[in-house]
Amino acid sequence: MRYCAALIIVTVSLSFTACKKEFTGLSVHANEIFWVTNNGADMPVRVMGNTSSKVIILIIHGGPGDGSFDYEDTKTERLREKYAVAFWDQRNSGASAGNNNLDALSLPQMINDLEVVVKALKVRYAGPDIFLYAHSFGGLLSAGYLVKDSNQSAVKGWIDIDGAHDYPLTNTLSRKMLIDTAQSEIDKSHYLLEWQYILDYCNSHDPLSSYKVSSQVETYAHQAEYYMGIQQNYSLSLAEDPFDELANYYTMYYSSAGIDFLESLELLGYSDQLYKIKTPALLLWGQFDFVVPPAVGENAMANLGSAYKKMVLCPHSGHHPMETDTDLVEDEIINFIESFR
């Protein structure tokens, strides 16, 4: 009995020795986590890299619902050597947690979450230079953040990578790019049947008519990258806990609240408000992105109020230029940050 009691005490005590990742100051090799809790959602922010640079690149991931873990690999390796990169999981995404919070799932709420995350970074790291690194849906979220109130004064720059700052425009241009490309590829007898199928569907369906159609057009847009010979990344990136990802993905794409949220996004766009943004902007776009076509980036360039705005086309890329033109993307980001930090 003595031994049994001792064994229980030892095993319980051992588990309490697990260390908490407290903030211990700035570091060139930081790897720490903090959380932001806001209106029912607890969102992790993993900070990796060189916090002593006093520059933080805040990842605003796509999806919605994808999680930021997917950016913790080679896509940001060089960035993490020079600067700190903050991997924020948006509400109901990645490893974000909470109880019954689906009623708060909306773009305005996510914009408010981003406001709190930026404030928390400012407090925790004593006023670092923050650059937003937005991809895909993150382009809509970050545009909504930047045009609101005086939010843009809290950040030094906007890095928009294939960002969908206007969903109706994105859907329209995606369909147009698919139709135009399908016709030229059919003429070349390249993936003839596949392109003909896409052409027939896009000619007879308007993605603005319903969420179902826009989802189907997006599926074809991803397939089109493959038909155009764009390298596809089939490696499976798992979050720290894949079950978090699984639960959040299900909620986002299969619950009625999640689908309502996705449908609400179909109507949202900030093209007519981009003039409010004076923050320096770097737009990086995959030349063969059918999901958020380069023409969406050109629309942003035409409407942004920033004195400095630059758009770079990545020649080997589709929707994920950080994967397929990694060096080019990182070089452009580093030059941009060095100019405006």
Place this chain on the structure above:
Amino acid sequence: MKTALPFLCLCCHLVAHTQDSTSKRPVLLFAVAIYDFAKSYGTSAGVSIPFHSIISQKHHENMRTETRKDQFVSMEAGIDRRPFAYTSAYVNVGMGIRFAKNEKHFTELSFEQGVLRTFYDGAVYEQQPDGSIKELTLFGRTYATTSFSYAQIWSISYRTNKAWFILVKPCIWIQYPYNGFLKPHLSLQGGVSYHLGNVIVHTRTKYKHQS
């Protein structure tokens, strides 16, 4: 028709009857290490107390085999650590059935219901009504849990009173409400169990004779 079923039974040469009695069954303490897929680990300890026992005896020619099913209630408390996420503490209560064909090996099937509290790693920040950012201490969430497990347990004592056992227990459990839904878990537990003492339980013995 009235005679058809008894006749079929007679063809099988089976006679079954039951007898109620009491017997002494062990109370078990257990302590386990837990690996929760993926990357979480922890430990828990608890007790299981039998309250009812069913013994099935089969007589077949010159052989007799006995299978014992002990129904038990259990309670456990534990902590779980998920690096770069949170530490959680939980308490579960449950019921189960222990199947034993001999004293050296038995299996357990159990169902548990519990409460889990998380404590997030690192600082937790919250915006205050005045727009300022405040750091919260020991912040986390409370969830309900439901688990199903199947344990294999072997005696490691050589004395006549089998006091020490090792156990391996795969477990499926869910945590809810998690972002308006539920979060599934898959864990593997391994540890030791100790025969603390005996309690007197109501026992029903079923005899089956086959010739």
